[in-house]
Amino acid sequence: MSDLPQITVIARDGATSVLQQSAGQESLMQLLFDSDQGVEAACGGCASCATCHVYIAEDWVPRLPPREQVEDLLLTYSEHFDKSRSRLSCQIAMKPELHGLILEIAPEE
Numbered sequence: 001m002s003d004l005p006q007i008t009v010i011a012r013d014g015a016t017s018v019l020q021q022s023a024g025q026e027s028l029m030q031l032l033f034d035s036d037q038g039v040e041a042a043c044g045g046c047a048s049c050a051t052c053h054v055y056i057a058e059d060w061v062p063r064l065p066p067r068e069q070v071e072d073l074l075l076t077y078s079e080h081f082d083k084s085r086s087r088l089s090c091q092i093a094m095k096p097e098l099h100g101l102i103l104e105i106a107p108e109e
């Protein structure tokens, strides 16, 4: 059995899917992008577009590294910013500890 993490994603239409990381998907954004979850990732992951915005399930928020300043700044410009749950998925590195993560895709900007 693969030890690559599986995460649960709630799409914008409310549909829930379980996705498994594949080799080469180093960030959460890459996993979502490759799985056609409507994550545009216009800047390619350099924290300058906010089109990879997701909401992390409340109980998972403290288990992730906190937002860096650049991520925080960009997200506060989003009209869909949720102070407690918003993250740029490109700024979250995929690792085994993320197994079981639950997130929701934020509305389009």
Ligand code: FES
Binding pocket: 029, 041, 042, 043, 044, 045, 046, 047, 048, 049, 050, 051, 052, 088, 089, 090, 091
């Ligand atoms: S992909 Fe552009 S900010 Fe994440």
